[in-house]
């Protein structure tokens with residue numbers, strides 16, 4: 001069951017989780033930015049955005065691990081020297097997981113260009129268990145009607 005209906009409003013707000021200038025070391029054999037570099041930043045931005053959203057809502061911030069990266073779309077090539085912004089917003093909170101949309105944007109000729117988008121799901125885990133055990137992500141409280 002989706003539990004998005006009772007999410008605090010702040011969770012849906014866009015958050016600038018990360019801003020990075022792309023360097024020559026980040027390129028692929030074609031001279032544009034390697035997709036894996038962007039994926040790494042997306043993963044990092046997503047967890048920063050998820051933790052920010054949980055904290056803004058006044059919820060505990062548990063250890064989060066990445067369980068899935070979905071709907072990754074590279075719309076435009078990213079170039080050396082591009083300053084790339086990673087915007088996040090929460091799109092779902094389940095029992096143990098939180099899913100964040102990451103929009104990767106840069107400026108071209110004064111206009112914002114969405115270069116890449118992705119949806120990342122993180123799971124709250126108990127770091128004391130092995131294999132890691134998912135734990136509830138929502139704060140304990142009285143049952144809602």
Ligand SMILES: CC(C)(COP(=O)(O)OP(=O)(O)OC[C@H]1O[C@@H](n2cnc3c(N)ncnc32)[C@H](O)[C@@H]1OP(=O)(O)O)[C@@H](O)C(=O)NCCC(=O)NCCS
Pocket residue numbers: 064065066067068093094095096097098121123125131132133134
């Ligand atoms: C994350 C992990 C603890 C989940 O364990 P699991 O036994 O698969 O857990 P569950 O099947 O109970 O699923 C846990 C949550 O993840 C969600 N989930 C599992 N697989 C998913 C997938 N492919 N896509 C989206 N969500 C997924 C489930 O829907 C569930 O969410 P909910 O409780 O909010 O409904 C385990 O898969 C793991 O340790 N993976 C490796 C994590 C890792 O090392 N990541 C890279 C570095 S951070």
